[in-house]
Amino acid sequence: MSHIPEHTSTIAQRLNGVRTRMRQAAEHAGRNIDDITLIAVSKFHPQNAVIDAFKAGQHVFGENRVQEARAKIPPLRAHNPQIKLHLIGGLQRNKAQDACEIADVIESLDRPSLAQTCLKIGEKKGELPQFFIEVNTGDEEQKFGIPREKADNFIRECQKNFGSLIQGLMCIPPAGEDPRPHFKLLRSMAHVHGLQKLSMGMSADYPIAIEEGATHIRVGTAIFGKRPNLSRCS
Numbered sequence: 001m002s003h004i005p006e007h008t009s010t011i012a013q014r015l016n017g018v019r020t021r022m023r024q025a026a027e028h029a030g031r032n033i034d035d036i037t038l039i040a041v042s043k044f045h046p047q048n049a050v051i052d053a054f055k056a057g058q059h060v061f062g063e064n065r066v067q068e069a070r071a072k073i074p075p076l077r078a079h080n081p082q083i084k085l086h087l088i089g090g091l092q093r094n095k096a097q098d099a100c101e102i103a104d105v106i107e108s109l110d111r112p113s114l115a116q117t118c119l120k121i122g123e124k125k126g127e128l129p130q131f132f133i134e135v136n137t138g139d140e141e142q143k144f145g146i147p148r149e150k151a152d153n154f155i156r157e158c159q160k161n162f163g164s165l166i167q168g169l170m171c172i173p174p175a176g177e178d179p180r181p182h183f184k185l186l187r188s189m190a191h192v193h194g195l196q197k198l199s200m201g202m203s204a205d206y207p208i209a210i211e212e213g214a215t216h217i218r219v220g221t222a223i224f225g226k227r228p229n230l231s232r233c234s
């Protein structure tokens with residue numbers, strides 16, 4: 001009992017720092033802080049890190065990989081139903097079944113084939129999680145997300161087929177670019193389609209995303225610290 005693991009206080013402190021900056025950004029933008037959900041992105045960090053954040057009052061978690069998420073989040077959620085899991089990574093069709101089983105929200109719906117698969121799963125199960133449609137706002141070749149010129153059609157189709165399960169849009173602006181135009185674009189797309197929710201902004205740019213209307217920000221490093229090396233590409 002003489003020794004409190006360092007990461008415990010660090011995660012709680014960092015979380016508080018993020019909350020403070022969120023509040024400041026919301027105030028600055030004349031927005032209500034209650035309209036902005038912080039998703040703590042715990043990918044590649046151990047379940048203990050999730051528990052530390054939970055103890056510090058964090059309830060919504062983001063994970064990239066279905067298998068990793070399944071091992072970490074649902075066991076905690078079983079005893080703490082206020083915990084919510086957002087899957088935010090590119091999703092293969094063969095993982096869709098598992099994803100639909102464990103996620104409260106899938107933020108990476110980004111192509112018709114995946115939508116078809118999810119609809120079939122929904123018909124069988126009688127239920128589905130909520131979805132955000134991921135838009136590749138920078139039209140980057142190797143990135144997930146529906147390309148810009150296909151987005152309007154895809155969003156319309158999804159709204160027709162999934163109804164109100166389609167909650168909003170998500171984007172990851174190109175690295176090294178000013179994210180603001182991408183946030184503006186996502187917001188205007190959501191507006192056109194009558195979608196209320198916008199998942200945008202990460203550790204480096206969430207105050208800007210809040211200024212531009214984000215309802216969900218996805219923050220990893222600023223809460224949990226640097227990810228181990230193997231997370232290089234995500």
Ligand SMILES: *Cc1c(COP(=O)(O)O)cnc(C)c1O
Pocket residue numbers: 041043064088089172202203204218219220221222234
């Ligand atoms: C990893 C990841 C994040 C968090 O990124 P940080 O820079 O660590 O805050 C947010 N969104 C997605 C889709 C991610 O893969």
